Amino acid sequence: MAEVPRNGRDEGDGVDESEVSDREVGDGAVDNAESDDVESDAADVELPLDGDVLLYTGATASVAPERLAPLLRAVQAHLGPQLDTYRRSYERAFVDDDRDVFLVPEGHWADVAAELGLPDREIDALRRAHAQQLRRLGASAGRREEFETALEIREAVVVGHSESRSDSSIEP
Template identity: 50%
Template sequence: MSGEPIEGQILLLTAAKASVASTRLPELVERAQAHLAPERERYRQEYERVHAGDQREAFLVEWGHWDALGEALEASERELSAIRRAHEEQLLRIGRRTDREDEFETALEIREPVCIGTNDDSGREAKR
């Protein structure tokens, strides 16, 4: 599906690694997307955007950012770990496709990724 923050194949692989049901992880990622999408412009202003494509934008944020988001998402530790891992795997896949995998792996040693799908207008400049 166009504009999703995380590709379906990554969701399946991540669910298996994170001990979260493969049917549950897409729901969790959608919940995170619903929370993140309205904040996309703020992410553009406050964080380094390392990828901007037709389907998603990827940002590098400070370590611990997902912990704060976990409270807002009302996600368990295991669920939050799965969401975070899905975003990491998506960023690494982008890196492999754009020949930036080493750069992204190094960045992930000190920062966390946030991928936000572009399937809505919340991040586009509003006409005033």
């Protein structure tokens, strides 16, 4: 997993950065007041999502592209300390050196967003980003059909490994 710059995009991904960052998505409205608390300590959190996943999500979700990376970092800061709980409670569909991907019941993202006080359009962006990351990993591992089928009845949650956490073992 490449480290994603603060703007949420890999360098050299073939996309003109000004083209993406200047484009409004959905209604273009951004209400940062609802989620500013969530982001306060998340600025340095590394995202377990690939740059092209962020571009896809920014283009398809009703969250402005410049809002997406801070939102995902804030949620990752919330999910990271819960990695052991996710490992005990949910099916782990994929694991690599940088992240675990879990299949959770439908509605899980709504529950997480309620804990963090996030609006509906941000819930949708989170769901899309994490599902797209699972699809991308599935395509690389020859398991895309399997993951697509799983996503019909469940949601994906990607939790990154932190070198500072003692629970970062990746053994299945």
